[in-house]
Amino acid sequence: MSNLVRKFQEYSGWRDEVKSALERYRDCIAAFDLSDAAGDQRLLHAMTRLNEDKLSIAFVAEFSRGKSELINAIFFADYGQRILPTSAGRTTMCPTELLYDETFPPSIRLLPIETRAEAQSTSDFKAQSHVWTVLPLDVANGDGMLEAFKQVSLTKRVPVDEAARYGLYDKDDPDMALTVDEDGTVEISQWRHAIVNFPHPLLQQGLVIVDTPGLNAIGTEPELTLNLIPNAHAVLFILAADTGVTKSDIDIWRNHIGGGAGRLAVLNKIDSMWDELRTPAEIAQQIEMQVDSVAQTLDLPTQQVFPISAQKGLLAKINRDAPLLAKSQLPKLESALSDELIPGKQDIIRSQLLTDIEELAASRQALMASRLRNVVEQLVELKSLRGKNRNILDHMMKRIDMEKTEFDSSLFKLQATRSVFARLSNEVFTHLGMGALKDNIRGTRDAMESSKFTAGLRQAVKNFFQQALDSLAASSQKTEEISEMMSVMYRKFSTEHGLALATPMPFSLDKYAKEIRLIEHLYHKQFGTATVLTTPQVVLMQKFFDSIASRVKQCFLQANRDAEAWLKVVMAPLEAQIGEHKLQLKRRRKSIEKILAATDSLEEKVLALEQMQFELETQRAQLTRTETELKAAIAAQLDSYKAAA
Numbered sequence: 001m002s003n004l005v006r007k008f009q010e011y012s013g014w015r016d017e018v019k020s021a022l023e024r025y026r027d028c029i030a031a032f033d034l035s036d037a038a039g040d041q042r043l044l045h046a047m048t049r050l051n052e053d054k055l056s057i058a059f060v061a062e063f064s065r066g067k068s069e070l071i072n073a074i075f076f077a078d079y080g081q082r083i084l085p086t087s088a089g090r091t092t093m094c095p096t097e098l099l100y101d102e103t104f105p106p107s108i109r110l111l112p113i114e115t116r117a118e119a120q121s122t123s124d125f126k127a128q129s130h131v132w133t134v135l136p137l138d139v140a141n142g143d144g145m146l147e148a149f150k151q152v153s154l155t156k157r158v159p160v161d162e163a164a165r166y167g168l169y170d171k172d173d174p175d176m177a178l179t180v181d182e183d184g185t186v187e188i189s190q191w192r193h194a195i196v197n198f199p200h201p202l203l204q205q206g207l208v209i210v211d212t213p214g215l216n217a218i219g220t221e222p223e224l225t226l227n228l229i230p231n232a233h234a235v236l237f238i239l240a241a242d243t244g245v246t247k248s249d250i251d252i253w254r255n256h257i258g259g260g261a262g263r264l265a266v267l268n269k270i271d272s273m274w275d276e277l278r279t280p281a282e283i284a285q286q287i288e289m290q291v292d293s294v295a296q297t298l299d300l301p302t303q304q305v306f307p308i309s310a311q312k313g314l315l316a317k318i319n320r321d322a323p324l325l326a327k328s329q330l331p332k333l334e335s336a337l338s339d340e341l342i343p344g345k346q347d348i349i350r351s352q353l354l355t356d357i358e359e360l361a362a363s364r365q366a367l368m369a370s371r372l373r374n375v376v377e378q379l380v381e382l383k384s385l386r387g388k389n390r391n392i393l394d395h396m397m398k399r400i401d402m403e404k405t406e407f408d409s410s411l412f413k414l415q416a417t418r419s420v421f422a423r424l425s426n427e428v429f430t431h432l433g434m435g436a437l438k439d440n441i442r443g444t445r446d447a448m449e450s451s452k453f454t455a456g457l458r459q460a461v462k463n464f465f466q467q468a469l470d471s472l473a474a475s476s477q478k479t480e481e482i483s484e485m486m487s488v489m490y491r492k493f494s495t496e497h498g499l500a501l502a503t504p505m506p507f508s509l510d511k512y513a514k515e516i517r518l519i520e521h522l523y524h525k526q527f528g529t530a531t532v533l534t535t536p537q538v539v540l541m542q543k544f545f546d547s548i549a550s551r552v553k554q555c556f557l558q559a560n561r562d563a564e565a566w567l568k569v570v571m572a573p574l575e576a577q578i579g580e581h582k583l584q585l586k587r588r589r590k591s592i593e594k595i596l597a598a599t600d601s602l603e604e605k606v607l608a609l610e611q612m613q614f615e616l617e618t619q620r621a622q623l624t625r626t627e628t629e630l631k632a633a634i635a636a637q638l639d640s641y642k643a644a645a
């Protein structure tokens with residue numbers, strides 16, 4: 001088993017542990033009657049986070065550098081043959097995602113290239129299953145699988161105009177002109193995107209592999225530029241020892257990858273340097289020199305450039321040839337990949353989970369504490385009645401009634417707050433709502449179409465981003481007003497009626513603003529600042545806008561969901577404590593009534609309360625224990641990284 005596979009399994013194991021600890025905590029909360037809408041939602045959030053946790057690795061390079069071969073070598077050697085097609089020249093023609101979604105049968109889903117003529121991005125099409133061609137995948141049959149995978153390299157010839165319409169042909173590019181046949185056609189990919197649903201053990205555990213086509217596909221497929229590559233947890237950039245670093249390699253590196261966390265450079269095909277007439281030391285030195293030169297060109301430390309032979313690595317794994325596998329240096333890359341990928345990913349999800357849990361736990365503890373306090377107070381009150389006469393009991397009744405009147409008048413004031421709350425909630429959505437965004441998208445498309453000049457086009461896109469950010473800012477202002485108002489209410493009920501309320505659940509739309517700024521940044525990187533764009537570049541820019549619009553739409557949808565969920569629960573702790581307090585007042589009154597009517601003896605009542613106090617204390621201990629266990633499960637280090645940490 002490779003290092004990568006082992007560590008990935010460890011990571012999945014950690015996730016499973018956290019899931020069961022979370023379930024135990026949820027059961028404990030439910031058993032002690034401590035759940036409420038806000039808490040349930042937090043728990044669901046954390047659970048979904050764990051269930052949908054994906055780790056994605058993208059393989060990016062010019063054509064024929066060995067991306068697909070490397071994927072075969074790292075992940076699919078157990079099948080005893082190549083799974084992804086590889087060959088000299090261009091092979092992978094469309095971006096290919098390998099993943100496993102158990103709600104579908106194993107299959108290859110293919111998006112026809114013709115969809116590029118429409119104003120929708122690949123992500124938009126993902127929700128429209130009828131547009132995709134679905135081929136079943138017989139995973140038991142290796143040859144059948146190989147045949148199905150060949151789809152990703154299918155091409156077809158279309159007239160130049162048609163290719164131009166898809167944004168795949170640039171008349172002004174002399175290199176492209178060379179590809180036109182006598183009959184005026186060019187070769188284009190048959191598919192725009194492929195999603196392989198494949199029950200491979202690692203994919204089942206949430207790994208997503210993205211294979212990309214070389215040859216400028218990155219620049220023409222906005223889905224890659226704006227989504228799959230920037231969002232990948234690790235990106236492997238592949239160069240080949242036999243071609244060295246070419247200008248187009250450097251362009252891809254600079255424009256789409258660059259250094260940073262989870263970005264690794266691979267120098268593939270070192271077997272082309274295994275010259276029998278040289279000593280191993282000489283060969284090693286040559287490889288080292290090439291690594292140095294790659295590191296310098298890419299402006300990376302040499303330790304971040306991995307010399308390997310994907311092909312020999314694959315062969316060695318299939319033939320169980322350990323010396324050859326070591327010589328291919330593939331295991332070193334696999335270790336580095338898992339070290340880059342897994343701890344970083346774990347840290348991210350860990351800190352998100354802790355945020356979810358900290359607040360939930362604090363509010364559950366507060367509820368438990370207020371229950372206990374109520375019982376203790378009641379005990380003190382009753383014990384103070386020992387040996388007291390009827391007059392004093394009457395007086396106590398009056399005091400409780402007075403407290404109730406005061407509380408009711410606070411509740412009455414809360415009504416007014418509720419109506420302001422409803423108004424502000426509506427205002428959040430006038431800015432954040434999908435209607436406003438759709439108008440913005442439509443307006444931008446119209447402006448782009450009618451603008452004759454590059455400057456006009458740029459301005460339209462610029463306005464689009466600005467407007468989207470303004471909407472977010474306006475909604476944020478409203479949610480801040482709501483937060484402020486709720487804080488005032490929380491404080492009022494805490495100080496005036498002794499309710500155990502901390503601060504309202506915080507809320508922010510910042511991460512969406514950040515994401516939109518990132519998309520804008522990627523867009524700028526792609527289109528630079530050239531003052532004049534050629535017609536094909538304009539077509540491409542429109543295609544990009546489709547993807548931009550789709551990603552911003554996703555952002556807004558998520559922001560809407562978050563805001564709705566928050567609005568639903570921000571009142572919940574207050575409501576829960578109000579409920580508790582009302583019940584408490586009622587109980588106190590009733591017990592004095594009973595003592596007055598001599599149906600209950602004071603001592604019996606005291607005993608019952610003492611019993612209740614004991615039970616609540618036991619519950620609190622168990623709640624704390626389950627909570628500590630959950631936090632420990634989240635904080636646990638993976639065995640492989642313990643030594644390092």
Ligand SMILES: Nc1nc2c(ncn2[C@@H]2O[C@H](COP(=O)(O)OP(=O)(O)OP(=O)(O)O)[C@@H](O)[C@H]2O)c(=O)[nH]1
Nearest residue numbers: 064065066067068069086087090091092214310311
């Ligand atoms: N000698 C040698 N050949 C390799 C190695 N890795 C890949 N190749 C060969 O290089 C050719 C291209 O490999 P692919 O995996 O198809 O390259 P790719 O980067 O996926 O290329 P596209 O799909 O066209 O973008 C194939 O013939 C591979 O067998 C290697 O380590 N050594």
Ligand SMILES: [Mg+2]
Nearest residue numbers: 067068091092
């Ligand atoms: Mg390929």
